[in-house]
Amino acid sequence: MARYIFITGGVVSSLGKGLMAASLAALLQARGYRVRIRKFDPYLNVDPGTMSPYQHGEVYVTDDGAETDLDLGHYERFTGVPGRQSDNVTSGRIYQTIIAKERRGDYLGATVQVIPHVTDAIKEFARADTDGLDFVLCEIGGTVGDIESLPFMEAIRQLRNDIGRQNSCFVHLTLVPYIAAAGELKTKPTQHSVRDMTALGIQPDVLVCRCERPLPPGERAKIALFCNVAPEAVIPALDARSIYGVPLQYHAEGLDTAVLRSFGLPAEQSPDLRRWDDIIDRLTNIEGEVTIGVVGKYVGLQDAYKSLHEALVHGGLANRVKVNIRWLDAELFEQAPDDVAAQLEPCHAILVPGGFGERGSEGKIASVRFARERKVPYFGICLGMQMACIEGARNTAGIAEASTTEFGPTPEPVVGLITEWMTAEGLQKREAGGDLGGTMRLGAYDATLAGNSHVASIYGATAISERHRHRYEVNVHYKDVLEAGGLRFSGMSPDGQLPEIVERPDHPWFVGVQFHPELKSKPFEPHPLFASFIEAAVKQSRLV
Template identity: 80%
Template sequence: MARFIFITGGVVSSLGKGLMAASLAALLQARGYRVRIRKFDPYLNVDPGTMSPYQHGEVYVTDDGAETDLDLGHYERFTGVPGRQTDNVTSGRIYSDILARERRGDYLGATVQVIPHVTDAIKAFAQNDVDDLDFVLCEIGGTVGDIESLPFIEAIRQLRNEVGEENVSFVHVTLVPYIAAAGELKTKPTQHSVRELTSLGIQPDILVCRCEQPLPQEERNKIALFCNVRKEAVIPALDASSIYEVPLNYHDEGLDREVLRSFGIAPRHAPDLSRWLDIVDRIDNPEGEVTVGIVGKYTGLQDAYKSLQEALVHGGLANRVKVHIRWLDSELFEGTSPDLDKLEPMHAILVPGGFGSRGSEGKINAIRFARERKVPFFGICLGMQMACIEGLRHLGGIEGASTTEFGETSEPVVGLITEWMTEEGIERREEGGDLGGTMRLGAYPADLKPGSRIAQVYGSGKISERHRHRYEVNAKYVEPLEKDGLMFAGWSPDGLLPETVERPDHPWFIGVQFHPELKSKPFDPHPLFASFIEAAVRQSRLV
């Protein structure tokens, strides 16, 4: 039977519950246990797919097409366990499902209430498809005391009673702030947060205390006394220079040992942390450095590109170099005098995915700079589409080349796709229909042209990558684009949808319709990012 670890947060948000959950899962994995991590999100959106990146950060997409919280990216990167539709649920999805059942009459005339109907749905989500696991870690979003999270707190309280206390552990993440004027760490916020949680029927077994200063033993003892936990179960969590140090730091503080003890499990052996030690060694002892410019729309919030940021770090790990990322607002490169000088120091340029027309002309100008100056270029999703538009405008002489995403155009190089083939058959979409969940989502296969650069990078002619987009390159423009030197090296298996482009006469110029960053991991860097950073290293030696 799977054991459950429920992770809550208190005092303030953004304490790093997701990283803590990912780190704990990695430590349990290193001890030989089978794990899976799930996320409960209390907001009323059905999923984050229609939310602004400035509101929620990036939308992480799984192989089976779920649009999920960015924490699922941490979970995959730290454990290597692919996320699924069943690993992220929101209040919106739960209420939507319950109301649909009520309309069908499934409740046989009963009054539908938060208890038991909503809490039963939450418990069913937590327990779904866990037979082959040793531990299921469930992170509850938000902060204890928020009205939105109350049904989730009640559900996990009930679940502990139903499956047995010996099969559930509660981990509470809190803040121990440092008051500079007093020169003291203050434990009172943690005490109040735990009191709030216990008033809801949950006594935490372990406290993870985020703090900027080392937590003295005296303060740990005080927290343990007032919060009714063992002294050893008060785990300090100081800021780390890299997120990939966090599992090692938590292990040093005894987090995995205390979690096993809360289940009455004696550790069988020390965890194998060799791959985490290797990752940290590569981060701390690079043999060079490169600078990559990301020309995007949401550069004001780096979480909007979280997986991309980490994939570039992984590319650096593969080449044992430090990657400096320069976030460049694409609007800098627009207008009558675009500030292209900001691109001069870059050893490589990347244009990521995005939606909407704002900043698009700047992206096109940045791509032209990379093409003409022979700077390594990587275009992802919208970045690939902009590379095609740039080619037709400046090499093909079609000044009106554009995309229907930005409005009506006489030269629709990129257009809305209304149907495509899936394993289950033809998927269709109506123009003007709902936005949520209507994109081409999840993993799709592609065939790569033998001898192409991208086939060499993958070492294979067949790949499967994750997608998240509504618009595709119009196949009728393939011929003029290829006349201008842009090779279409990857296609969907039915030969209808372009998947990758490249320029054979360029040191490194690749665009992909999919999102390879979603499958990159620190111990298994994605080959495209490893190759891209390798090209940046070569470029750095030419400058």
């Protein structure tokens, strides 16, 4: 039976529970254990798929088509274990399932209540699909004291009793603030947070204390005394120069050792951390720098492009260069068209990421034109590929009115709504007026690459699988005229109906992809497209 580690947060949000969970899983994995991480989100949305990126950051998509919290991206990047539908659940999904059962009469006339029905559903989720695992790490979203998270707290309290105390561990992440006027680190917020936990029937086994300054032994002992944990189970967590230094930092402070001891497991043997040492070496001993201009519409919140940011860093790791990202608001390019060249000229490469809606689209198209005409490396992802096709249609294929039906009726729908496509389960159909949630082309799909194409040489293969999240697609009926204008369709769905990749053979590096390659990139295994893109940026930096 798998052992469970429940990770909670207190005092304030945004302390880094997701990174801590990912780092702990990586450390256990480095000791030879098989791990999986799950996220419990207390909000009432069924999933984050319909939420604004400014509300919740990016939506991370798994191979099996789940739209999930961005923390699942951290989990995958740190462990290499692909996420699944069963790894993220929300209050909305729990209640949706329970209400559907009640409507069917599955409860046989019983009064449906939070306890036991909601808590049982949460426990069922936590225990499902865990065969062959040594540890299941469950991160509880939000902060202790939030009314939304109470059913989850009660569920994990019950689950410890169900599986036995010897098979569970509670790790609580808190804040130890530094008060400059007093010149002291204050432990009282942590004490109150643990008191709130114990009032819910949960006694933390390990405390992870986020702090700006080193935690003195005296303060560490004070926390241990008042919070009823062993001194060695109070783990300081200071800011790291890079998120990829966090596993090494937590190991140095004894996090994995404390967790294993709480299970009564041996912790004397050191984990194999060579992959993490290599990553830090590549981050520290760089051989140059490049500047990448990212032209998007959600640049005010970097979490909206979290996986993209990390994939660019991974491309830098592959080339031993530091990647400086210049976040550019596409909408500002529309308001001041003359600024396009001034803003993009300092960039060694340009990337237009995915997004939805018309706002900023003309600014993105202007960025594509700049990259094409100036021979600057260009990478278009999802909407970025569609904008590349519309720019090519307008400026190299003679289709002046080229546009996308996403922005309204158009006489030249170079990009249009996908109404049907094939999946492993059969033909999928969608209607323009249907629901928005969970109705896109989601998850991993195969693509076939032209053997003599640039992308085939980058991948080293002609058959690939990548993750998708989109509702609109480049119209294959425009393929011939766009190719006559110099834009080659070098990747297609296996049935030849859906364009997956375009490139420009007459350009140093110009690639547009309908999928999201950033979702599969890892620091120890950079995605080949990002590694090649940064390599092209390095070459461009030597020309300017």
